[in-house]
Each structure stands twice: as structure tokens, then as C-alpha cells.
Amino acid sequence: MDDNQHVRSAAVLLGLLQQFTLETERYVEAVSNRHHLHRTDLNALAAMVAAAREGKTMTPGALRAALNLSSPATTALVDRLDRAGHLARRRSEKDRRQVHLEMTDSARATGSELFSPLASAIAPVIDALSPDELHIVMAFMQGVIEATMTARNDVTPNS
Structure with a gap:
């Protein structure tokens, strides 16, 4: 070429x-x-799933930072997800002042219902790849994600 x-x-x-x-x-x-959910609700649940996958605890402050929200907007979001039955607030065992946010079974079921059709549609495309091709695509996607995060950080004003 x-x-x-x-x-x-x-x-x-x-x-x-x-x-x-x-x-x-x-x-x-x-x-x-x-499903009558706000886009921010889905972003919050995705952030909570990602934190859980990494073994991290999600707090309102961590959620605020992950979604780049103000404190009042984060409170409204957490209240909305709590009322909808998608998250539970738990006090930290180590520091009772700190609140941990946990996804509920309802949130996991809703997430599965929302994203299973997409995963099912994409799975055959992934399955058609050889192991070597899959490795290349995974490395490419990781690089694209990291480059996107770098670009976002470059355009985000320092607070």
C-alpha cells in the first residue's frame, strides 16, 4: 500500500x-x-458497571467526576435512580460519612434488557474474526479509547 x-x-x-x-x-x-430513562441515567449506570468491573466503589463524588456533573445535578441524578429502584445508597463500613452507590438487581435487569439486543447483533461480527484479528481489533480499540480520553483531557479546561 x-x-x-x-x-x-x-x-x-x-x-x-x-x-x-x-x-x-x-x-x-x-x-x-x-424505557423512559434520561441519557445521564444510562451514563451513570454504565459508570457504575465500569467501576464494579475494576473493583472500585462508586460514590456520589466519583460519579460526579465520571460524568462531569455539578454537585446539585449529581444529587438529582442519584435521587432519580434511587426512586426508580436502580441504585441503593449504603454507608461505608470504614467511614460512616461516606456513601457508596450500588446498582440494584433491577438496574442490572434493565441494563441487560436495554443492551442485549445490541450485544446480540454485534456478537456474530466478533465471532467471525480469527483469534489474531480479534487481538488486533482489541488493541486498536484500546488505543482509540486512550486517544479519545487524551483528546478529551486536552480540550477540558483545568478546574
């Missing part, structure tokens, strides 16, 4: 990533509307 072909292919790949992002946003919007 010559340099011009490489540049054109890279541009096509960037376009595909943009299209994937757009389609993912459209999917999330559709499922959140269908």
Missing part, C-alpha cells in the same frame, strides 16, 4: 469510527426513550 492509499484508508477508517459513534448514540437514545 502506498502512502496515498494509506492516507485514504485512514480517512475511511476515521469516517467509520464517526459513523459507529453516531449509530451508538442513536441506539442509546432509542432505548433510553423507550
